[in-house]
Amino acid sequence: MKNIPPLLLLVLAVVFGGFAAYIASGWLKARARPAARDSVAMMPAVAAARNIAPGSVLIPELLKVVQLPKEHVAADAATDLKALEGRVTRQLIVAGEVIQEHELAPKGAPGGMAGIIGNDKRAVTIKVDEASGVAGFIVPGNRVDVLLSLDRNEFKNDPVTQIVLQNLPVLGTGQDIEQQKAGERPKVVPTVTLEVTPEEGERLALAAKEGTITLALRGWTEKAAIPTAGARVSALLTPEKKAAANFEGPIPPPAKVGVEVIRGVGREMVNF
Template identity: 35%
Template sequence: MKGRRALLMLFLAAVLGLAAVLLAARWLRQPATSTVRIAVAAADVGLGQRLAPDMLALAEWPAGSMPAGAQREPAALAGRVLKASVQRGEPVTETKLAPAGTLGGLSALIAEGKRAITVRVNDVVGVAGFALPGNFVDILVYAPAQHNGSNGVNETAVSKIVLERILVLAVAQEVARDDTKPRVVNAVTLEVTPAQAEQLDLARSVGTLSLALRNQVDPQPGATPGATRQSVLGTGMAPALAATSAAAPTTAAPRLARAALPPSAEPARYCIGVIDGNRSSKECL
């Protein structure tokens, strides 16, 4: 009985060993995956920076999954400017590079046919510091009420969105788009077309600018007629307020005058009750 059990265990061990040998041989016969050497970033490099030889390195990459536009010669990338940030070990592709001959800095980030214009902001206008490079904003202008004395025309105060989906290129002197923390700055640089640059320059000369942060992927236009005093307070509300404020000085003065006068005081009188039998009377001095 014990002999049969030992023979069975030896047989199973032989079968399993043979299976392991066959699997290993099959795995060794598989063709080796071919690789190529491509240029990758040797360190984290921000957008707008000019590439130097020490910023690049060669790395083995599977030939079947090589990124489109990958470069094989780091020397050919020296002096090129990045228009997108790259992390260490990330392939440096042609889509992340500005055209050859582009100087570094903000000018490398401006798209063809666009312009960069800077507007002054504060913690309120700049959306509490949440308008960061790479975000899109709408630009509002508030124009105060004006009176044209020559023809007697009154222009009511109005707030209107004048530009939509404007790309923020930089805040202050920073163009990095990897930071998500709010930054309160005093200037924001925007990417606009030449026509939008003219509109923005006129808008900031006639009123106060504000930025409205919008969703990154929302393409819907915000077509609005603008907000006026009448549309915010309601029709007829503004004239009523004006009439009330105009009548206030004339109605308040009598009230103040009456309040200032002392109340009429009657002279003090002394009274004596007189009882005569079953009659009573009252005499006052």
């Protein structure tokens, strides 16, 4: 140590001092992080452990408790798992989603379709084909418009299609078996169950009986009703096609082109 120059000792002291300060600063910051996390107010909330279908009776296996920042938890969010046991879901609840009171049927409601129908509402099931049912993309929880197409009686010569009901909730989808003629195999027909008011149910049943029903799937946020005048075949045609469609007489043959040929004192008409 006697042979070490004083200047070198000073440099070493500065280096080791800076290193010690760096280590101490990192240690203090590491201890400050848990304190910062602890300063965020957390609270328990009950979420879906997996996708839960509408009309399901809630049991512990379908639920899980998660800890979330208090400011991110909705006012009607469920916080007590035991209090949810036996409640019935009114709509699809996706895995991980915090369960909220407005997504549940009133306490004491039975499971299944009857438990998810709203007050003063009814459930009406209609048959659809693969195309009119939006090719299988309609699922419970969606909302649809109902289009009616008529081509009989006064609409025979000018079929019409118009939206007759709008923004109807889809309660369920399924299948029905239609019996065919003797020797033919039964036909499986897709069905869709809609939630309607009694008046809407009357209109829907009549529409299904008198014409062809088509369902139009609405966007998730689209709620407003849009008035329409309907569409007729006559309005789809161009003026030229309208004239051809309205002409009932036979189509005349095309006019012939002729040339008069003069041979001496004789005349002859040659047609081409």
